[in-house]
Amino acid sequence: MSELHDPNAPQATSDLSNTGRMDVSAVLDEGRASVPDSIREVVFNLDDVHIFYGDFEAVSDVTMQIGKNEITAFIGPSGCGKSTLLRSFNRMNDLIPGARVEGLLAYHGFNIYAPEVDPIEVRRRIGMVFQKPNVFPKSIYENVAYGPKVNGMKVNMDDLVEDCLTRAALWDEVKDDLKKSAYALSGGQQQRLVIARCIAVKPEVILMDEPCASLDPIATAKIEDLMKELAADYTIVIVTHNMQQAARVSDRTAFFTADVDAKGVRHGRLVEYGPTRSIFTAPNEPRTEDYISGRFG
Amino acid sequence: MSATLERPFDAPADIDLRGHGQPLVDKTFRWILFLCLFIGIAFLAVLLAYVIIKGWPRLDSRLWTNMPSIRRPEQAGAQSAITGTLWVIAFTALFSLPIGFLSAVYLEEYAKPTSRFARFVEVNIQNLAAVPSIVYGILGLAIFARALALGQTVITAGLTLALLVLPVVIVSTREALRAVPQNIRHGSLALGATLWQTTWRQTMPAAVPGMATGTILALSRAIGEAAPLLLLGAVTFISFNPTGPFSAYTTLPIQIYNWTKESREEFQVLAAATIVLLLVILLAMNAVAILIRNRTQKRW
Numbered sequence: 323m324s325e326l327h328d329p330n331a332p333q334a335t336s337d338l339s340n341t342g343r344m345d346v347s348a349v350l351d352e353g354r355a356s357v358p359d360s361i362r363e364v365v366f367n368l369d370d371v372h373i374f375y376g377d378f379e380a381v382s383d384v385t386m387q388i389g390k391n392e393i394t395a396f397i398g399p400s401g402c403g404k405s406t407l408l409r410s411f412n413r414m415n416d417l418i419p420g421a422r423v424e425g426l427l428a429y430h431g432f433n434i435y436a437p438e439v440d441p442i443e444v445r446r447r448i449g450m451v452f453q454k455p456n457v458f459p460k461s462i463y464e465n466v467a468y469g470p471k472v473n474g475m476k477v478n479m480d481d482l483v484e485d486c487l488t489r490a491a492l493w494d495e496v497k498d499d500l501k502k503s504a505y506a507l508s509g510g511q512q513q514r515l516v517i518a519r520c521i522a523v524k525p526e527v528i529l530m531d532e533p534c535a536s537l538d539p540i541a542t543a544k545i546e547d548l549m550k551e552l553a554a555d556y557t558i559v560i561v562t563h564n565m566q567q568a569a570r571v572s573d574r575t576a577f578f579t580a581d582v583d584a585k586g587v588r589h590g591r592l593v594e595y596g597p598t599r600s601i602f603t604a605p606n607e608p609r610t611e612d613y614i615s616g617r618f619g
Numbered sequence: 620m621s622a623t624l625e626r627p628f629d630a631p632a633d634i635d636l637r638g639h640g641q642p643l644v645d646k647t648f649r650w651i652l653f654l655c656l657f658i659g660i661a662f663l664a665v666l667l668a669y670v671i672i673k674g675w676p677r678l679d680s681r682l683w684t685n686m687p688s689i690r691r692p693e694q695a696g697a698q699s700a701i702t703g704t705l706w707v708i709a710f711t712a713l714f715s716l717p718i719g720f721l722s723a724v725y726l727e728e729y730a731k732p733t734s735r736f737a738r739f740v741e742v743n744i745q746n747l748a749a750v751p752s753i754v755y756g757i758l759g760l761a762i763f764a765r766a767l768a769l770g771q772t773v774i775t776a777g778l779t780l781a782l783l784v785l786p787v788v789i790v791s792t793r794e795a796l797r798a799v800p801q802n803i804r805h806g807s808l809a810l811g812a813t814l815w816q817t818t819w820r821q822t823m824p825a826a827v828p829g830m831a832t833g834t835i836l837a838l839s840r841a842i843g844e845a846a847p848l849l850l851l852g853a854v855t856f857i858s859f860n861p862t863g864p865f866s867a868y869t870t871l872p873i874q875i876y877n878w879t880k881e882s883r884e885e886f887q888v889l890a891a892a893t894i895v896l897l898l899v900i901l902l903a904m905n906a907v908a909i910l911i912r913n914r915t916q917k918r919w
Contacts, residue, residue, distance in 0.1 A: 414809060419733050446811030456802035459825050469810035472820065516806070523810055 350569050350599055357573040357597045361389035364430075365527060365557045366411060371425040373406050375418065380406045381590040384425075386576060393549060393558045395568035395598065398578035399613070403590020404561045407578075408529050411559065412448035413441035429527075446473055449525035453532040455512035457504035457519075462487075462496050465504045465515055469523035482522060490518035491548050510541025517548065521556070528552065530560040534567065546571050565614055568598065575601040577610045667898070674891030682892055686858040687874065692885035697893050700874035702860040703773070704842060704900075707870055710777025711784065711841045716834060718781075719788030726789070727796040728818050748786035755783045756847030764851060771852025774864040779847050784837040791833020795826040828915035835908040839901050845872035871897045 366388035373381040381403035388394050396404040406415065413434060415421040423435050434444050458465050466483045475482075483500070487493040492514040496507070504515055513533060520528055530549070534542040549558055549571050562568050568575050576595040580588040594601060594610045605611045671678075685696025730737035759779030769775045799822050807817040823830075848870060856877070857869040869877075871893060878890035 412809065414805065417805065417808065419731060442811050442813055445809055450805075450809040452802055452805065452809075454802060456800070456806040458803060458806065458821060468807070468820070469812075472807075472810065472812040472816045519806075519810065 350602060357389075357392065359597060361387050361392070361574075363390040364388070365390045366559075367426070367428040367431070369426040369428075371407070371410070371423065371427050373403065373410055373415065374420075374422045374424070376420040378587065379589050381410075382581075384592045386592060386595050388557065388559060389574065390557050391553055391555070392573040393553050393560065393571055395572035395575045396559070396561045396578060397563075397565055397568045397575060397613075398590075398593075399580065400563075401588055401590070402578040402580045404576075404578045405531055406590065408531055408559060408561050409450075411527070411529055412445045412450055414445075414450060416441055446523055447525055448527040448529060449520035449523065451513070451516050451520055451528060451530045451533045453535045455509055455516050455536070457507070457512045457515055460504060461501050462504050462507070462515060463500040465519050466522050469519055473523055475523070486518040486522045487515075489521060489552070490514045491544065491551075492518055508541070510537050510544060513537060513541070513545060514548065517545075517552075521552070525556070527557045527559065530558065532561055532563060535563065542567070565602075569602050572598045574598055577601065577605075577607075577613060579609055579613070670891045670894045670898075674888060674893070674895050677888050677892035678895060682889075682896060687856065687869075687877075688858070689856065689881075692881075692883060692889060695886075695889055697871065697874050697889075697896065699857050699860055700869050700871045700893070701896075703857065703868035704870040706773045706861045706864075706866075706868060707776045707780065707848075708838055708842055710774055710864065711780040712834075712838060714778055714781035715785050715788050715837070719785050719837075720792055720830065722785075723789045723792035723796060724818060724823070727793050728814065728822060744786045744789055748790065751846075752783055752844055753846045753850070755779055756850035758782070759847060760850050770865070771867060772865045773861050773868045776848055776851055776868065776870075777864075779851060780841040780844060783844065783847060784841050787837040787840065788834060791837065792826070792830050795829025795833060796822060798829055799825045828911055831911045832908045835904050835911075839904040842870075842904070843872060843897070843901060845870075845876055848873055849876070871900075 364387045368384050368386050368388075371381065371384040372379060384407060396408060398404050409415045410423050410427060411429075411434075415423070427434055429444070429448070432439070458468060460468070463483055466486050467479050470477055470479065470482060484493060484497075487496060492511060495511060496502075496515075499506070504512065507515060517528070517533075534545050537545065546567065549560070552558060553573075560568075560572065574596065575598045577593045578590055579593050581591050582588055594605060594607045596606075601610060602614055605614065681694070681696045683696060683698055683701055685694055686699050687697065688695040726737055726741065756779065759775060759782070763769045763775040763778045764771055769778075803821050803825060804817055807821045808814070812820070852867075857867055861868045875890050875893050875897065878886045878893065881887070
């Protein structure tokens with residue numbers, strides 16, 4: 323499962339839209355395609371979640387569960403609220419003035435929007451990887467060591483840095499340059515450094531907001547392989563615009579779309595959620611079918 | 620290939636790639652722009668040349684090794700003014716930088732962008748930066764010198780100039796903080812860092828070049844200030860170096876002012892030489908600011 327994608331291999335994922343249908347099912351990961359229909363162990367439980375920016379309801383009425391050690395992909399057209407929903411999982415939306423969450427968003431049964439919850443405690447357990455690799459303007463070593471340091475973790479830092487960089491499949495490329503600026507790395511390496519930085523604080527969940535959006539196909543393939551490896555120990559939720567990516571890496575897929583209400587305002591809505599194989603091969607909703615076959619979005 | 624553009628015999632008739640000359644308006648405008656720039660620079664150049672030529676005979680070590688003297692201009696120097704300037708600026712920095720940095724951090728990192736208080740303060744900081752410096756002199760005289768009975772001392776001057784440059788420090792620090800990309804803050808917060816840890820370990824270190832540049836420019840403004848210090852008793856004849864914060868003092872702009880008041884030609888020469896000295900200090904400070912900015916330019 324861990325071998326790198328061969329960049330020269332014929333890309334079953336390439337755009338077949340000129341045939342009228344993108345055959346995404348061809349890239350389904352056979353190893354991961356066998357998830358059961360029901361989730362065995364629930365990490366996140368969402369019940370009637372609505373997310374507002376001021377008066378604007380960006381996401382309305384989402385009810386779903388995220389399973390432990392699974393990779394869950396959020397797909398859907400731009401403006402459907404999938405990133406907004408993802409950022410509410412570790413309370414990063416708190417940083418946007420006027421953002422507010424209604425309904426139940428529970429992490430192992432604890433409502434993370436309860437008034438006595440400290441968002442910092444939430445974020446220590448639920449890490450995040452952003453669209454643009456946001457390495458700190460520091461050395462590679464310090465980038466990884468930053469999280470454990472600010473969290474006061476008592477560990478052998480050298481070992482931890484090596485371990486995290488190894489797990490992020492970056493160690494061999496940077497082991498002689500640990501003191502060099504992280505900005506000297508390529509975009510794909512930076513994103514793997516961000517993942518190493520994220521797992522250094524030993525989170526349970528890693529949220530990824532379009533982690534490959536600014537990367538080339540080879541770097542993307544590396545990140546995808548990495549995600550599959552990490553899924554053994556972490557619960558991963560990924561937002562992606564790339565349906566092939568969702569098909570390649572995820573166990574379950576949630577399809578969101580934007581509904582326009584009577585006043586012409588768009589609200590994000592969960593259309594369909596299930597094992598990735600059934601979403602891509604036998605969707606229940608016609609809108610899902612339209613989207614994954616490239617007729618809309 | 621011939622140098623001239625020869626018309627291919629089979630070219631369509633309506634194609635003519637030869638220019639039709641620059642329109643007159645275009646040329647005129649170009650000259651007006653250049654003239655405006657020239658006027659500004661020419662005045663500066665003339666001024667600089669004038670003081671250098673006039674002060675040349677006294678541009679030697681007497682200027683910084685000797686004390687001022689009223690009777691013997693050929694022996695007079697500006698040492699007490701140089702050390703006085705250093706003392707005053709040190710105290711200005713001591714008071715204005717911590718307060719300015721931390722105020723800016725509050726406004727930029729801690730205050731909610733929607734906060735009315737923060738917006739009110741923001742507008743008024745801009746206004747404070749536009750208040751004439753003599754007004755700060757009156758304020759310093761009334762509050763620090765009289766009400767707090769600090770007298771006409773280095774510390775009074777330092778406090779007054781600190782108030783004067785505080786708005787500049789706050790505004791430039793805010794700009795430096797704002798230039799730090801949001802995703803660095805988010806990256807830190809997403810790792811479970813507190814706002815304080817994020818600000819102290821990520822945002823502020825990334826903003827240091829901008830903060831340093833703004834700070835140096837603010838302090839060089841304070842060095843050149845004479846007006847508030849005229850009110851604060853720096854005018855008196857001082858022929859000793861300050862010994863501490865409660866010592867009497869004079870500064871370079873005040874010393875220049877005192878010498879230009881003298882009727883004897885030798886003092887005029889001395890004043891010109893001191894002006895050159897002050898300009899060299901200011902240019903050196905600005906050069907350091909530019910150097911810091913260029914050295915530490917970040918690619919995000």
